Amino acid sequence: MLLPQIAVKKLYDDFGIVKPADLSLDTILACKNIFVREAEIDGAEARILMREDSAVITISNRIQNQQKRKFILSHELGHFVMHRFNQLMLTDTDETFDSWYKNNFVDQEVEANLFAAEYLMPSKLFEKVCKSVCKDHPEILRDGLDLPVLMDAIARYFDVSMTAAFLRFVDCGIHPVIAVGCKDGIVSWFKWSSDFPHYIHAFNRHLPPRPESVASEVFKNGISYSGLERKQWIPKSAWFSTGSRDRDSTFYEYCIYSERYGYSISLIWEP
Amino acid sequence: MKNRTQGSLLPQWDELFSILYEPEALRDEPDLRVSSINVDKIVEKNTRLFLQLRAKANAEANSARFEAAKNFIVKMQEGLKNNVAAYKQLADEILSKPKFAQLSPMFRNLDQVSKSDSLDMLIDAKILDLLEQLQNDVKSEFNDDAASSNRG
Numbered sequence: 071m072l073l074p075q076i077a078v079k080k081l082y083d084d085f086g087i088v089k090p091a092d093l094s095l096d097t098i099l100a101c102k103n104i105f106v107r108e109a110e111i112d113g114a115e116a117r118i119l120m121r122e123d124s125a126v127i128t129i130s131n132r133i134q135n136q137q138k139r140k141f142i143l144s145h146e147l148g149h150f151v152m153h154r155f156n157q158l159m160l161t162d163t164d165e166t167f168d169s170w171y172k173n174n175f176v177d178q179e180v181e182a183n184l185f186a187a188e189y190l191m192p193s194k195l196f197e198k199v200c201k202s203v204c205k206d207h208p209e210i211l212r213d214g215l216d217l218p219v220l221m222d223a224i225a226r227y228f229d230v231s232m233t234a235a236f237l238r239f240v241d242c243g244i245h246p247v248i249a250v251g252c253k254d255g256i257v258s259w260f261k262w263s264s265d266f267p268h269y270i271h272a273f274n275r276h277l278p279p280r281p282e283s284v285a286s287e288v289f290k291n292g293i294s295y296s297g298l299e300r301k302q303w304i305p306k307s308a309w310f311s312t313g314s315r316d317r318d319s320t321f322y323e324y325c326i327y328s329e330r331y332g333y334s335i336s337l338i339w340e341p
Numbered sequence: 342m343k344n345r346t347q348g349s350l351l352p353q354w355d356e357l358f359s360i361l362y363e364p365e366a367l368r369d370e371p372d373l374r375v376s377s378i379n380v381d382k383i384v385e386k387n388t389r390l391f392l393q394l395r396a397k398a399n400a401e402a403n404s405a406r407f408e409a410a411k412n413f414i415v416k417m418q419e420g421l422k423n424n425v426a427a428y429k430q431l432a433d434e435i436l437s438k439p440k441f442a443q444l445s446p447m448f449r450n451l452d453q454v455s456k457s458d459s460l461d462m463l464i465d466a467k468i469l470d471l472l473e474q475l476q477n478d479v480k481s482e483f484n485d486d487a488a489s490s491n492r493g
Contacts, residue, residue, distance in 0.1 A: 084392070085392055085393060085396050086388060086389030086390065086391065086392025086393045086396075087389070087393065088389070092389075092393060093393050093396060093397075096400075097396055097397055097400040098396065098400075099400075100399075100400035100401075100403045100404055100407070101396045101397075101399040101400040101403065103403055103472065103476075105407050105410055105468055105472060107411075107414065107465075107468075109461055109464075110457070110461075111458055111461070112453070112455035112457060112458050113448075113451060113452040113453035113454055113455050113458055114448040114449055114450055114451045114452060114454075114458070115448075115449040115450045116448070116449040117446050117447065117448045117449065117451075117458075117462070117465075118446065119446050119462065119465040119466060119469060120447070121469055121473065123476075124469055124472045124473060124476070125469070126465040126468045126469055126472075128461065128462075128465055142449055145449055146447070146449065149447045153447065175447065178447065179447075179449075182447075182449075
């Protein structure tokens with residue numbers, strides 16, 4: 071088990087909870103003596119100032135989405151639980167606080183994200199919920215996996231954003247899948263499940279998605295598909311390179327798009 | 342006298358012994374092991390509920406201190422806005438690099454720490470001081486109460 075998973079398990083045990091809905095995040099934060107305030111922040115989404123047994127989280131008042139707010143607060147709780155005793159000293163040779171922070175705290179940021187994902191969607195429970203949703207809605211498994219319907223149910227059950235549900239689904243490795251994020255029409259990151267290893271070399275980061283992909287269409291038209299149309303057929307070559315002996319088989323793509331942030335995330339999987 | 346006292350306690354010891362060591366004494370009690378009730382599950386569930394209730398009570402107690410901190414923020418923001426000397430001095434002190442790092446701040450999606458962000462962190466730092474002070478006050482009040490009840 072990784073440190074964030076161990077930390078979440080301990081937190082759950084200490085508070086006598088088995089799922090996030092058992093106790094509100096606000097109660098846990100207050101119980102841990104963590105004061106939360108909203109303020110205008112220029113250069114970050116949130117920050118936490120910590121002492122041994124207390125902390126202050128300041129979250130940007132621009133964050134209006136409650137699910138995003140919850141993820142951010144869980145992320146900061148992760149810092150408090152895992153990192154409050156790590157003191158890395160800033161020296162006079164460090165140019166600015168920003169550069170010092172960026173050079174020294176990358177790992178902690180990743181750990182805090184893993185903590186938030188595990189806290190909001192514990193891996194074992196996540197797997198259980200996926201199975202139970204598929205059992206209750208057999209149509210999800212008919213005609214290839216219907217990920218949009220499954221993702222809706224998961225996001226609703228855990229009360230998280232679609233983005234968080236997408237990434238957790240990839241993490242948990244329940245079905246071979248890859249997630250690709252695009253910002254302003256350019257591929258900015260991708261993440262694949264452990265059982266989806268064959269195609270990762272094919273991605274071109276910092277380039278626009280290929281025209282056959284749904285992401286490309288979404289950026290061109292400024293709208294994403296809705297309802298039953300969310301699951302779109304695409305040729306494998308829309309995202310992956312195909313070798314000479316490789317036929318251009320069919321894949322699915324489900325793309326969500328935020329016009330406000332110029333951001334899209336696609337889930338791509340085989341039928 | 343000594344022997345009589347010891348003698349009078351014997352039946353009770355016998356009774357206790359029989360309860361502890363002789364299963365016959367439990368014959369009338371329902372045997373939970375053979376019934377469908379899972380005792381471990383019930384104990385586990387109630388332990389969890391107890392922990393949750395305790396967390397809620399602690400959270401409520403801390404929320405009262407948070408209210409005091411909120412009032413402080415308003416005063417502090419006004420002080421900084423109006424350039425009150427005491428707050429200005431505090432700001433200069435806290436914005437020196439080593440002090441700033443001692444606060445061990447961590448950020449979410451940090452791009453840069455602007456001047457106004459730094460000033461706002463001063464408020465965070467003062468809230469931490471205040472929370473600590475209020476906690477100490479509560480502790481000493483509790484200790485005083487405990488001492489006076491012991492004397493009583």
